[in-house]
Amino acid sequence: MINTSINLTQKKIRILCTDAKNEIIFLKEEESNVDFSEDVSIYGSNFEIINELAEIISNALKSENIPALNARLILDVNQFFINSVPVETFDAESLKSYIIWDISNFYPDIYKNFIVNYHKIISSSEAQDILGDYRILTISIRNNCINFINELFRRCNLTIEKIDIDLFALNNLFKTNPGADSKLIMNCYKNRIDYLIMSGNSLLCYDYVYFKDNNFDIELENNIKRLNSRKEFERVKNIYISGEDYSEYVLNEIKKFYGNKEISIINPLNFLKPGENFVNKDVLNNSGYKFASVAGALI
Numbered sequence: 525m526i527n528t529s530i531n532l533t534q535k536k537i538r539i540l541c542t543d544a545k546n547e548i549i550f551l552k553e554e555e556s557n558v559d560f561s562e563d564v565s566i567y568g569s570n571f572e573i574i575n576e577l578a579e580i581i582s583n584a585l586k587s588e589n590i591p592a593l594n595a596r597l598i599l600d601v602n603q604f605f606i607n608s609v610p611v612e613t614f615d616a617e618s619l620k621s622y623i624i625w626d627i628s629n630f631y632p633d634i635y636k637n638f639i640v641n642y643h644k645i646i647s648s649s650e651a652q653d654i655l656g657d658y659r660i661l662t663i664s665i666r667n668n669c670i671n672f673i674n675e676l677f678r679r680c681n682l683t684i685e686k687i688d689i690d691l692f693a694l695n696n697l698f699k700t701n702p703g704a705d706s707k708l709i710m711n712c713y714k715n716r717i718d719y720l721i722m723s724g725n726s727l728l729c730y731d732y733v734y735f736k737d738n739n740f741d742i743e744l745e746n747n748i749k750r751l752n753s754r755k756e757f758e759r760v761k762n763i764y765i766s767g768e769d770y771s772e773y774v775l776n777e778i779k780k781f782y783g784n785k786e787i788s789i790i791n792p793l794n795f796l797k798p799g800e801n802f803v804n805k806d807v808l809n810n811s812g813y814k815f816a817s818v819a820g821a822l823i
Contacts, residue, residue: 527594643727661727707763709721717732796819
């Protein structure tokens, strides 16, 4: 049995496959003419674009005779609307009303055209005992975007098992051994950085920051300093970083301010073993942070 995960992010298509022993057997990065950090729902009926993307994915798998039938998709965070919403209860029926109310505030005319999921946020150890101190993190994606993705994978002869976001796929890497200490998990995109703070397997907070090309260094430094103002950050012992080429730069910048914390770049080889015939170990050792989310999707 082959397990496959595919990451569509910015202008990259990243694919990772494991075998029945959950060992890495295939790794590939391809260029895309479509920028997945922009709204891809506009390509829903552009079969020329869809066929081009399907050919890239299919040819990559065929190049190593990978008989993939199913795949888990990690989609660029910019395809989603994510928001933290205060609620009075975690009762499932009540949450439906909160979710509809929240997304209709931002998209009053098209709020019914979204698929929505959510995560519970535990803001403190006593949060479940304090009425009104509950929060959920809503994650919404347009139906048109899902339709585009479904058509793309249909043309690849692949069935989608699950759709996730880089950051939450990264968190899967730590679920089997979460540890007692709080940790911050960070994913770097070309235009933004997203992060979670987790305590064990409980979500304490989620946040992100956008960057402009002309003041990246200043905004990065300011936002790194601002982490210290979050009460959840006080308990963080470890910081894990993944994403794009500047991930190592971000690591060095964080070390300047928080040298008392354990800060590291995520390497998938710390979580998944390479198969006997896997030949791209150097790629993972040198830039494994680019493939951490596709690895997390298969944990």
